[in-house]
Amino acid sequence: MNLNTLKYFFKETYHALTRNSWLSLSSIGIVTVSLIILGASLLLVVNGEKLTSSMESSVEITAFLNEDVGKVERDTIEEKIKNTPDVASVEFIPKEQALQDMKKSFGDRAELLESMEDSNPLPDAFRVKTTEAESVPSVAKALEKIDGIEQARYGQGVVEKLLTITHWVRLASAATLTLLTLAAGFLIATTIRMSVFARRREIGIMKILGATNWFVRFPFLMEGIILGLTGGLLAVLVVDLGYLSLIKRLQISIPFIQLMTDQNTLLTILGGMIGLGVLIGALGSWFSLRRFLKV
Template sequence: MGMSFHSIGYLFKEGIKGLWKNRTMSIASICVLISCLLMTGIAGLISLNLSSTMHGIESNNTVTVFLENGLPSLTAVQIGEQLRALDNVSECTFVPKEDGLKNVIGGMDTEHDSDLFAALGEDNPLPDAYTISLSDLSRYEETLATITAIEGVDKTNNISSVVEKLNDLDRLVRYVSLAILVVLGLVSLFIISNTLKVTIFSRRMEINIMKSVGATNGFVRVPFIVEGVLIGVFSGVISATALYFGYDKAVEVVYGIVKFLNIIDLRPYGLTLYIAYVLVGMLFGVMGGVISIRRYLKKEGENAIV
């Protein structure tokens, strides 16, 4: 048992030694793998936030119905009665154009709201409107078609086109992220396996001696797999840290520009992010190590047969 622990310690130490000895190639491997993990993570977060935003928009059962400008008050009241009579409308509230203008100006965060409101005076460009709540969102399109057919209704804030555009953007992000993962994943494996190939080449004499005294292929593989795992762990930790803190800063900037987005809070998932990135990094490292040492052992086996 003591010998087993000693062997594990020796092999682990050899892996660290190989990583340090070929540090230039190791750093290159880490940088490429960080790029792969970061770009995939960024694309994944964009996709999740788009999905969250679409879900938030789709679950919003409030619709604004804009009336034609200049309608008589009596006509506006009659339109309200027609809207309330629809079986899919649960609530209906009249919003006079003066209130609509106040809401628009107030949303601009200006320091002179009252001055701007007074300056516009009678030249209010907004029409009267109704805000309605729908009972059944599955009948969204059908209900909006009925509403727009009512005489005196100008338009509604139909969000289905927004959802469709976000859905197209989400699909594009997923395709791009998959392409990035495939391309950078292959590049990462190539760089890692070549890094380990340099280590194997520099230690070929030692490997041959180990093989001549009865070392198994598994024993020979371990230091290089350890080296690959360490590359993966370093890459995973650095990537997760950069993504975790960079995401918070990006959210502040984006949310300051686009208010309607449903931004996902990454903080509760910090530990999960680190674990996932380290495991994925280790997987790439192990695969790189296995590919490089297998090629070498296979080549040596063929040479021995010859």
């Protein structure tokens, strides 16, 4: 490709964008709106995954020990728990610490538990975390079979419902994101196809005069890339400013809800939006031209 040909391509791309300004603006608008919806949905999915993972990570098993368990036997029980499949960590909770934790949970009403100081009825226990939340019920059953453990509690009934909910949330998020991606691609490709259709005579004349498919296609390809890039940048600007504003508002009004703030993840999502805009713009132009190149 020589310099004159390159100048011609840039000149044709510029003329096409300015000559069909309203169509170009509508294409950019559709790319922007589509990517905003897609980006916002992706952030929603990421935060939903963060929330469900946080809920699952908080699920733990409390294995209560028999009253007559001594230190030597307790160490043996701890070793057996560590060797149980799917166990990630084990922490011994003496009954004195359990009482203090209970007082903290009572807050201003902690004085109600003062009478328990002399005769603490709480048993020693092990706090057990599993590698996966789905393993909690099976691990709890395995722990109850260990001699010296009276019972293993993890919130039976509630945990199973929680795991079911998080499973369906993940499936719904994945399905929604897939549908939105396909819808965005369809809208953007359709808009670019309209731009190509409006210039079908120009394409036909160039083909009759002997222009190669590549020579005809390249300016349209550049046009699609510019439209996709512009729409992607505008969408990133809106999503980024909107998301940062949402984080600040939630930190003030609902501080216990923590949204995803990891900069690497956020930059990956925003960069992906720009890349997707460019890719769809290029592919939309490429495939939309195929039928008009058959002259």
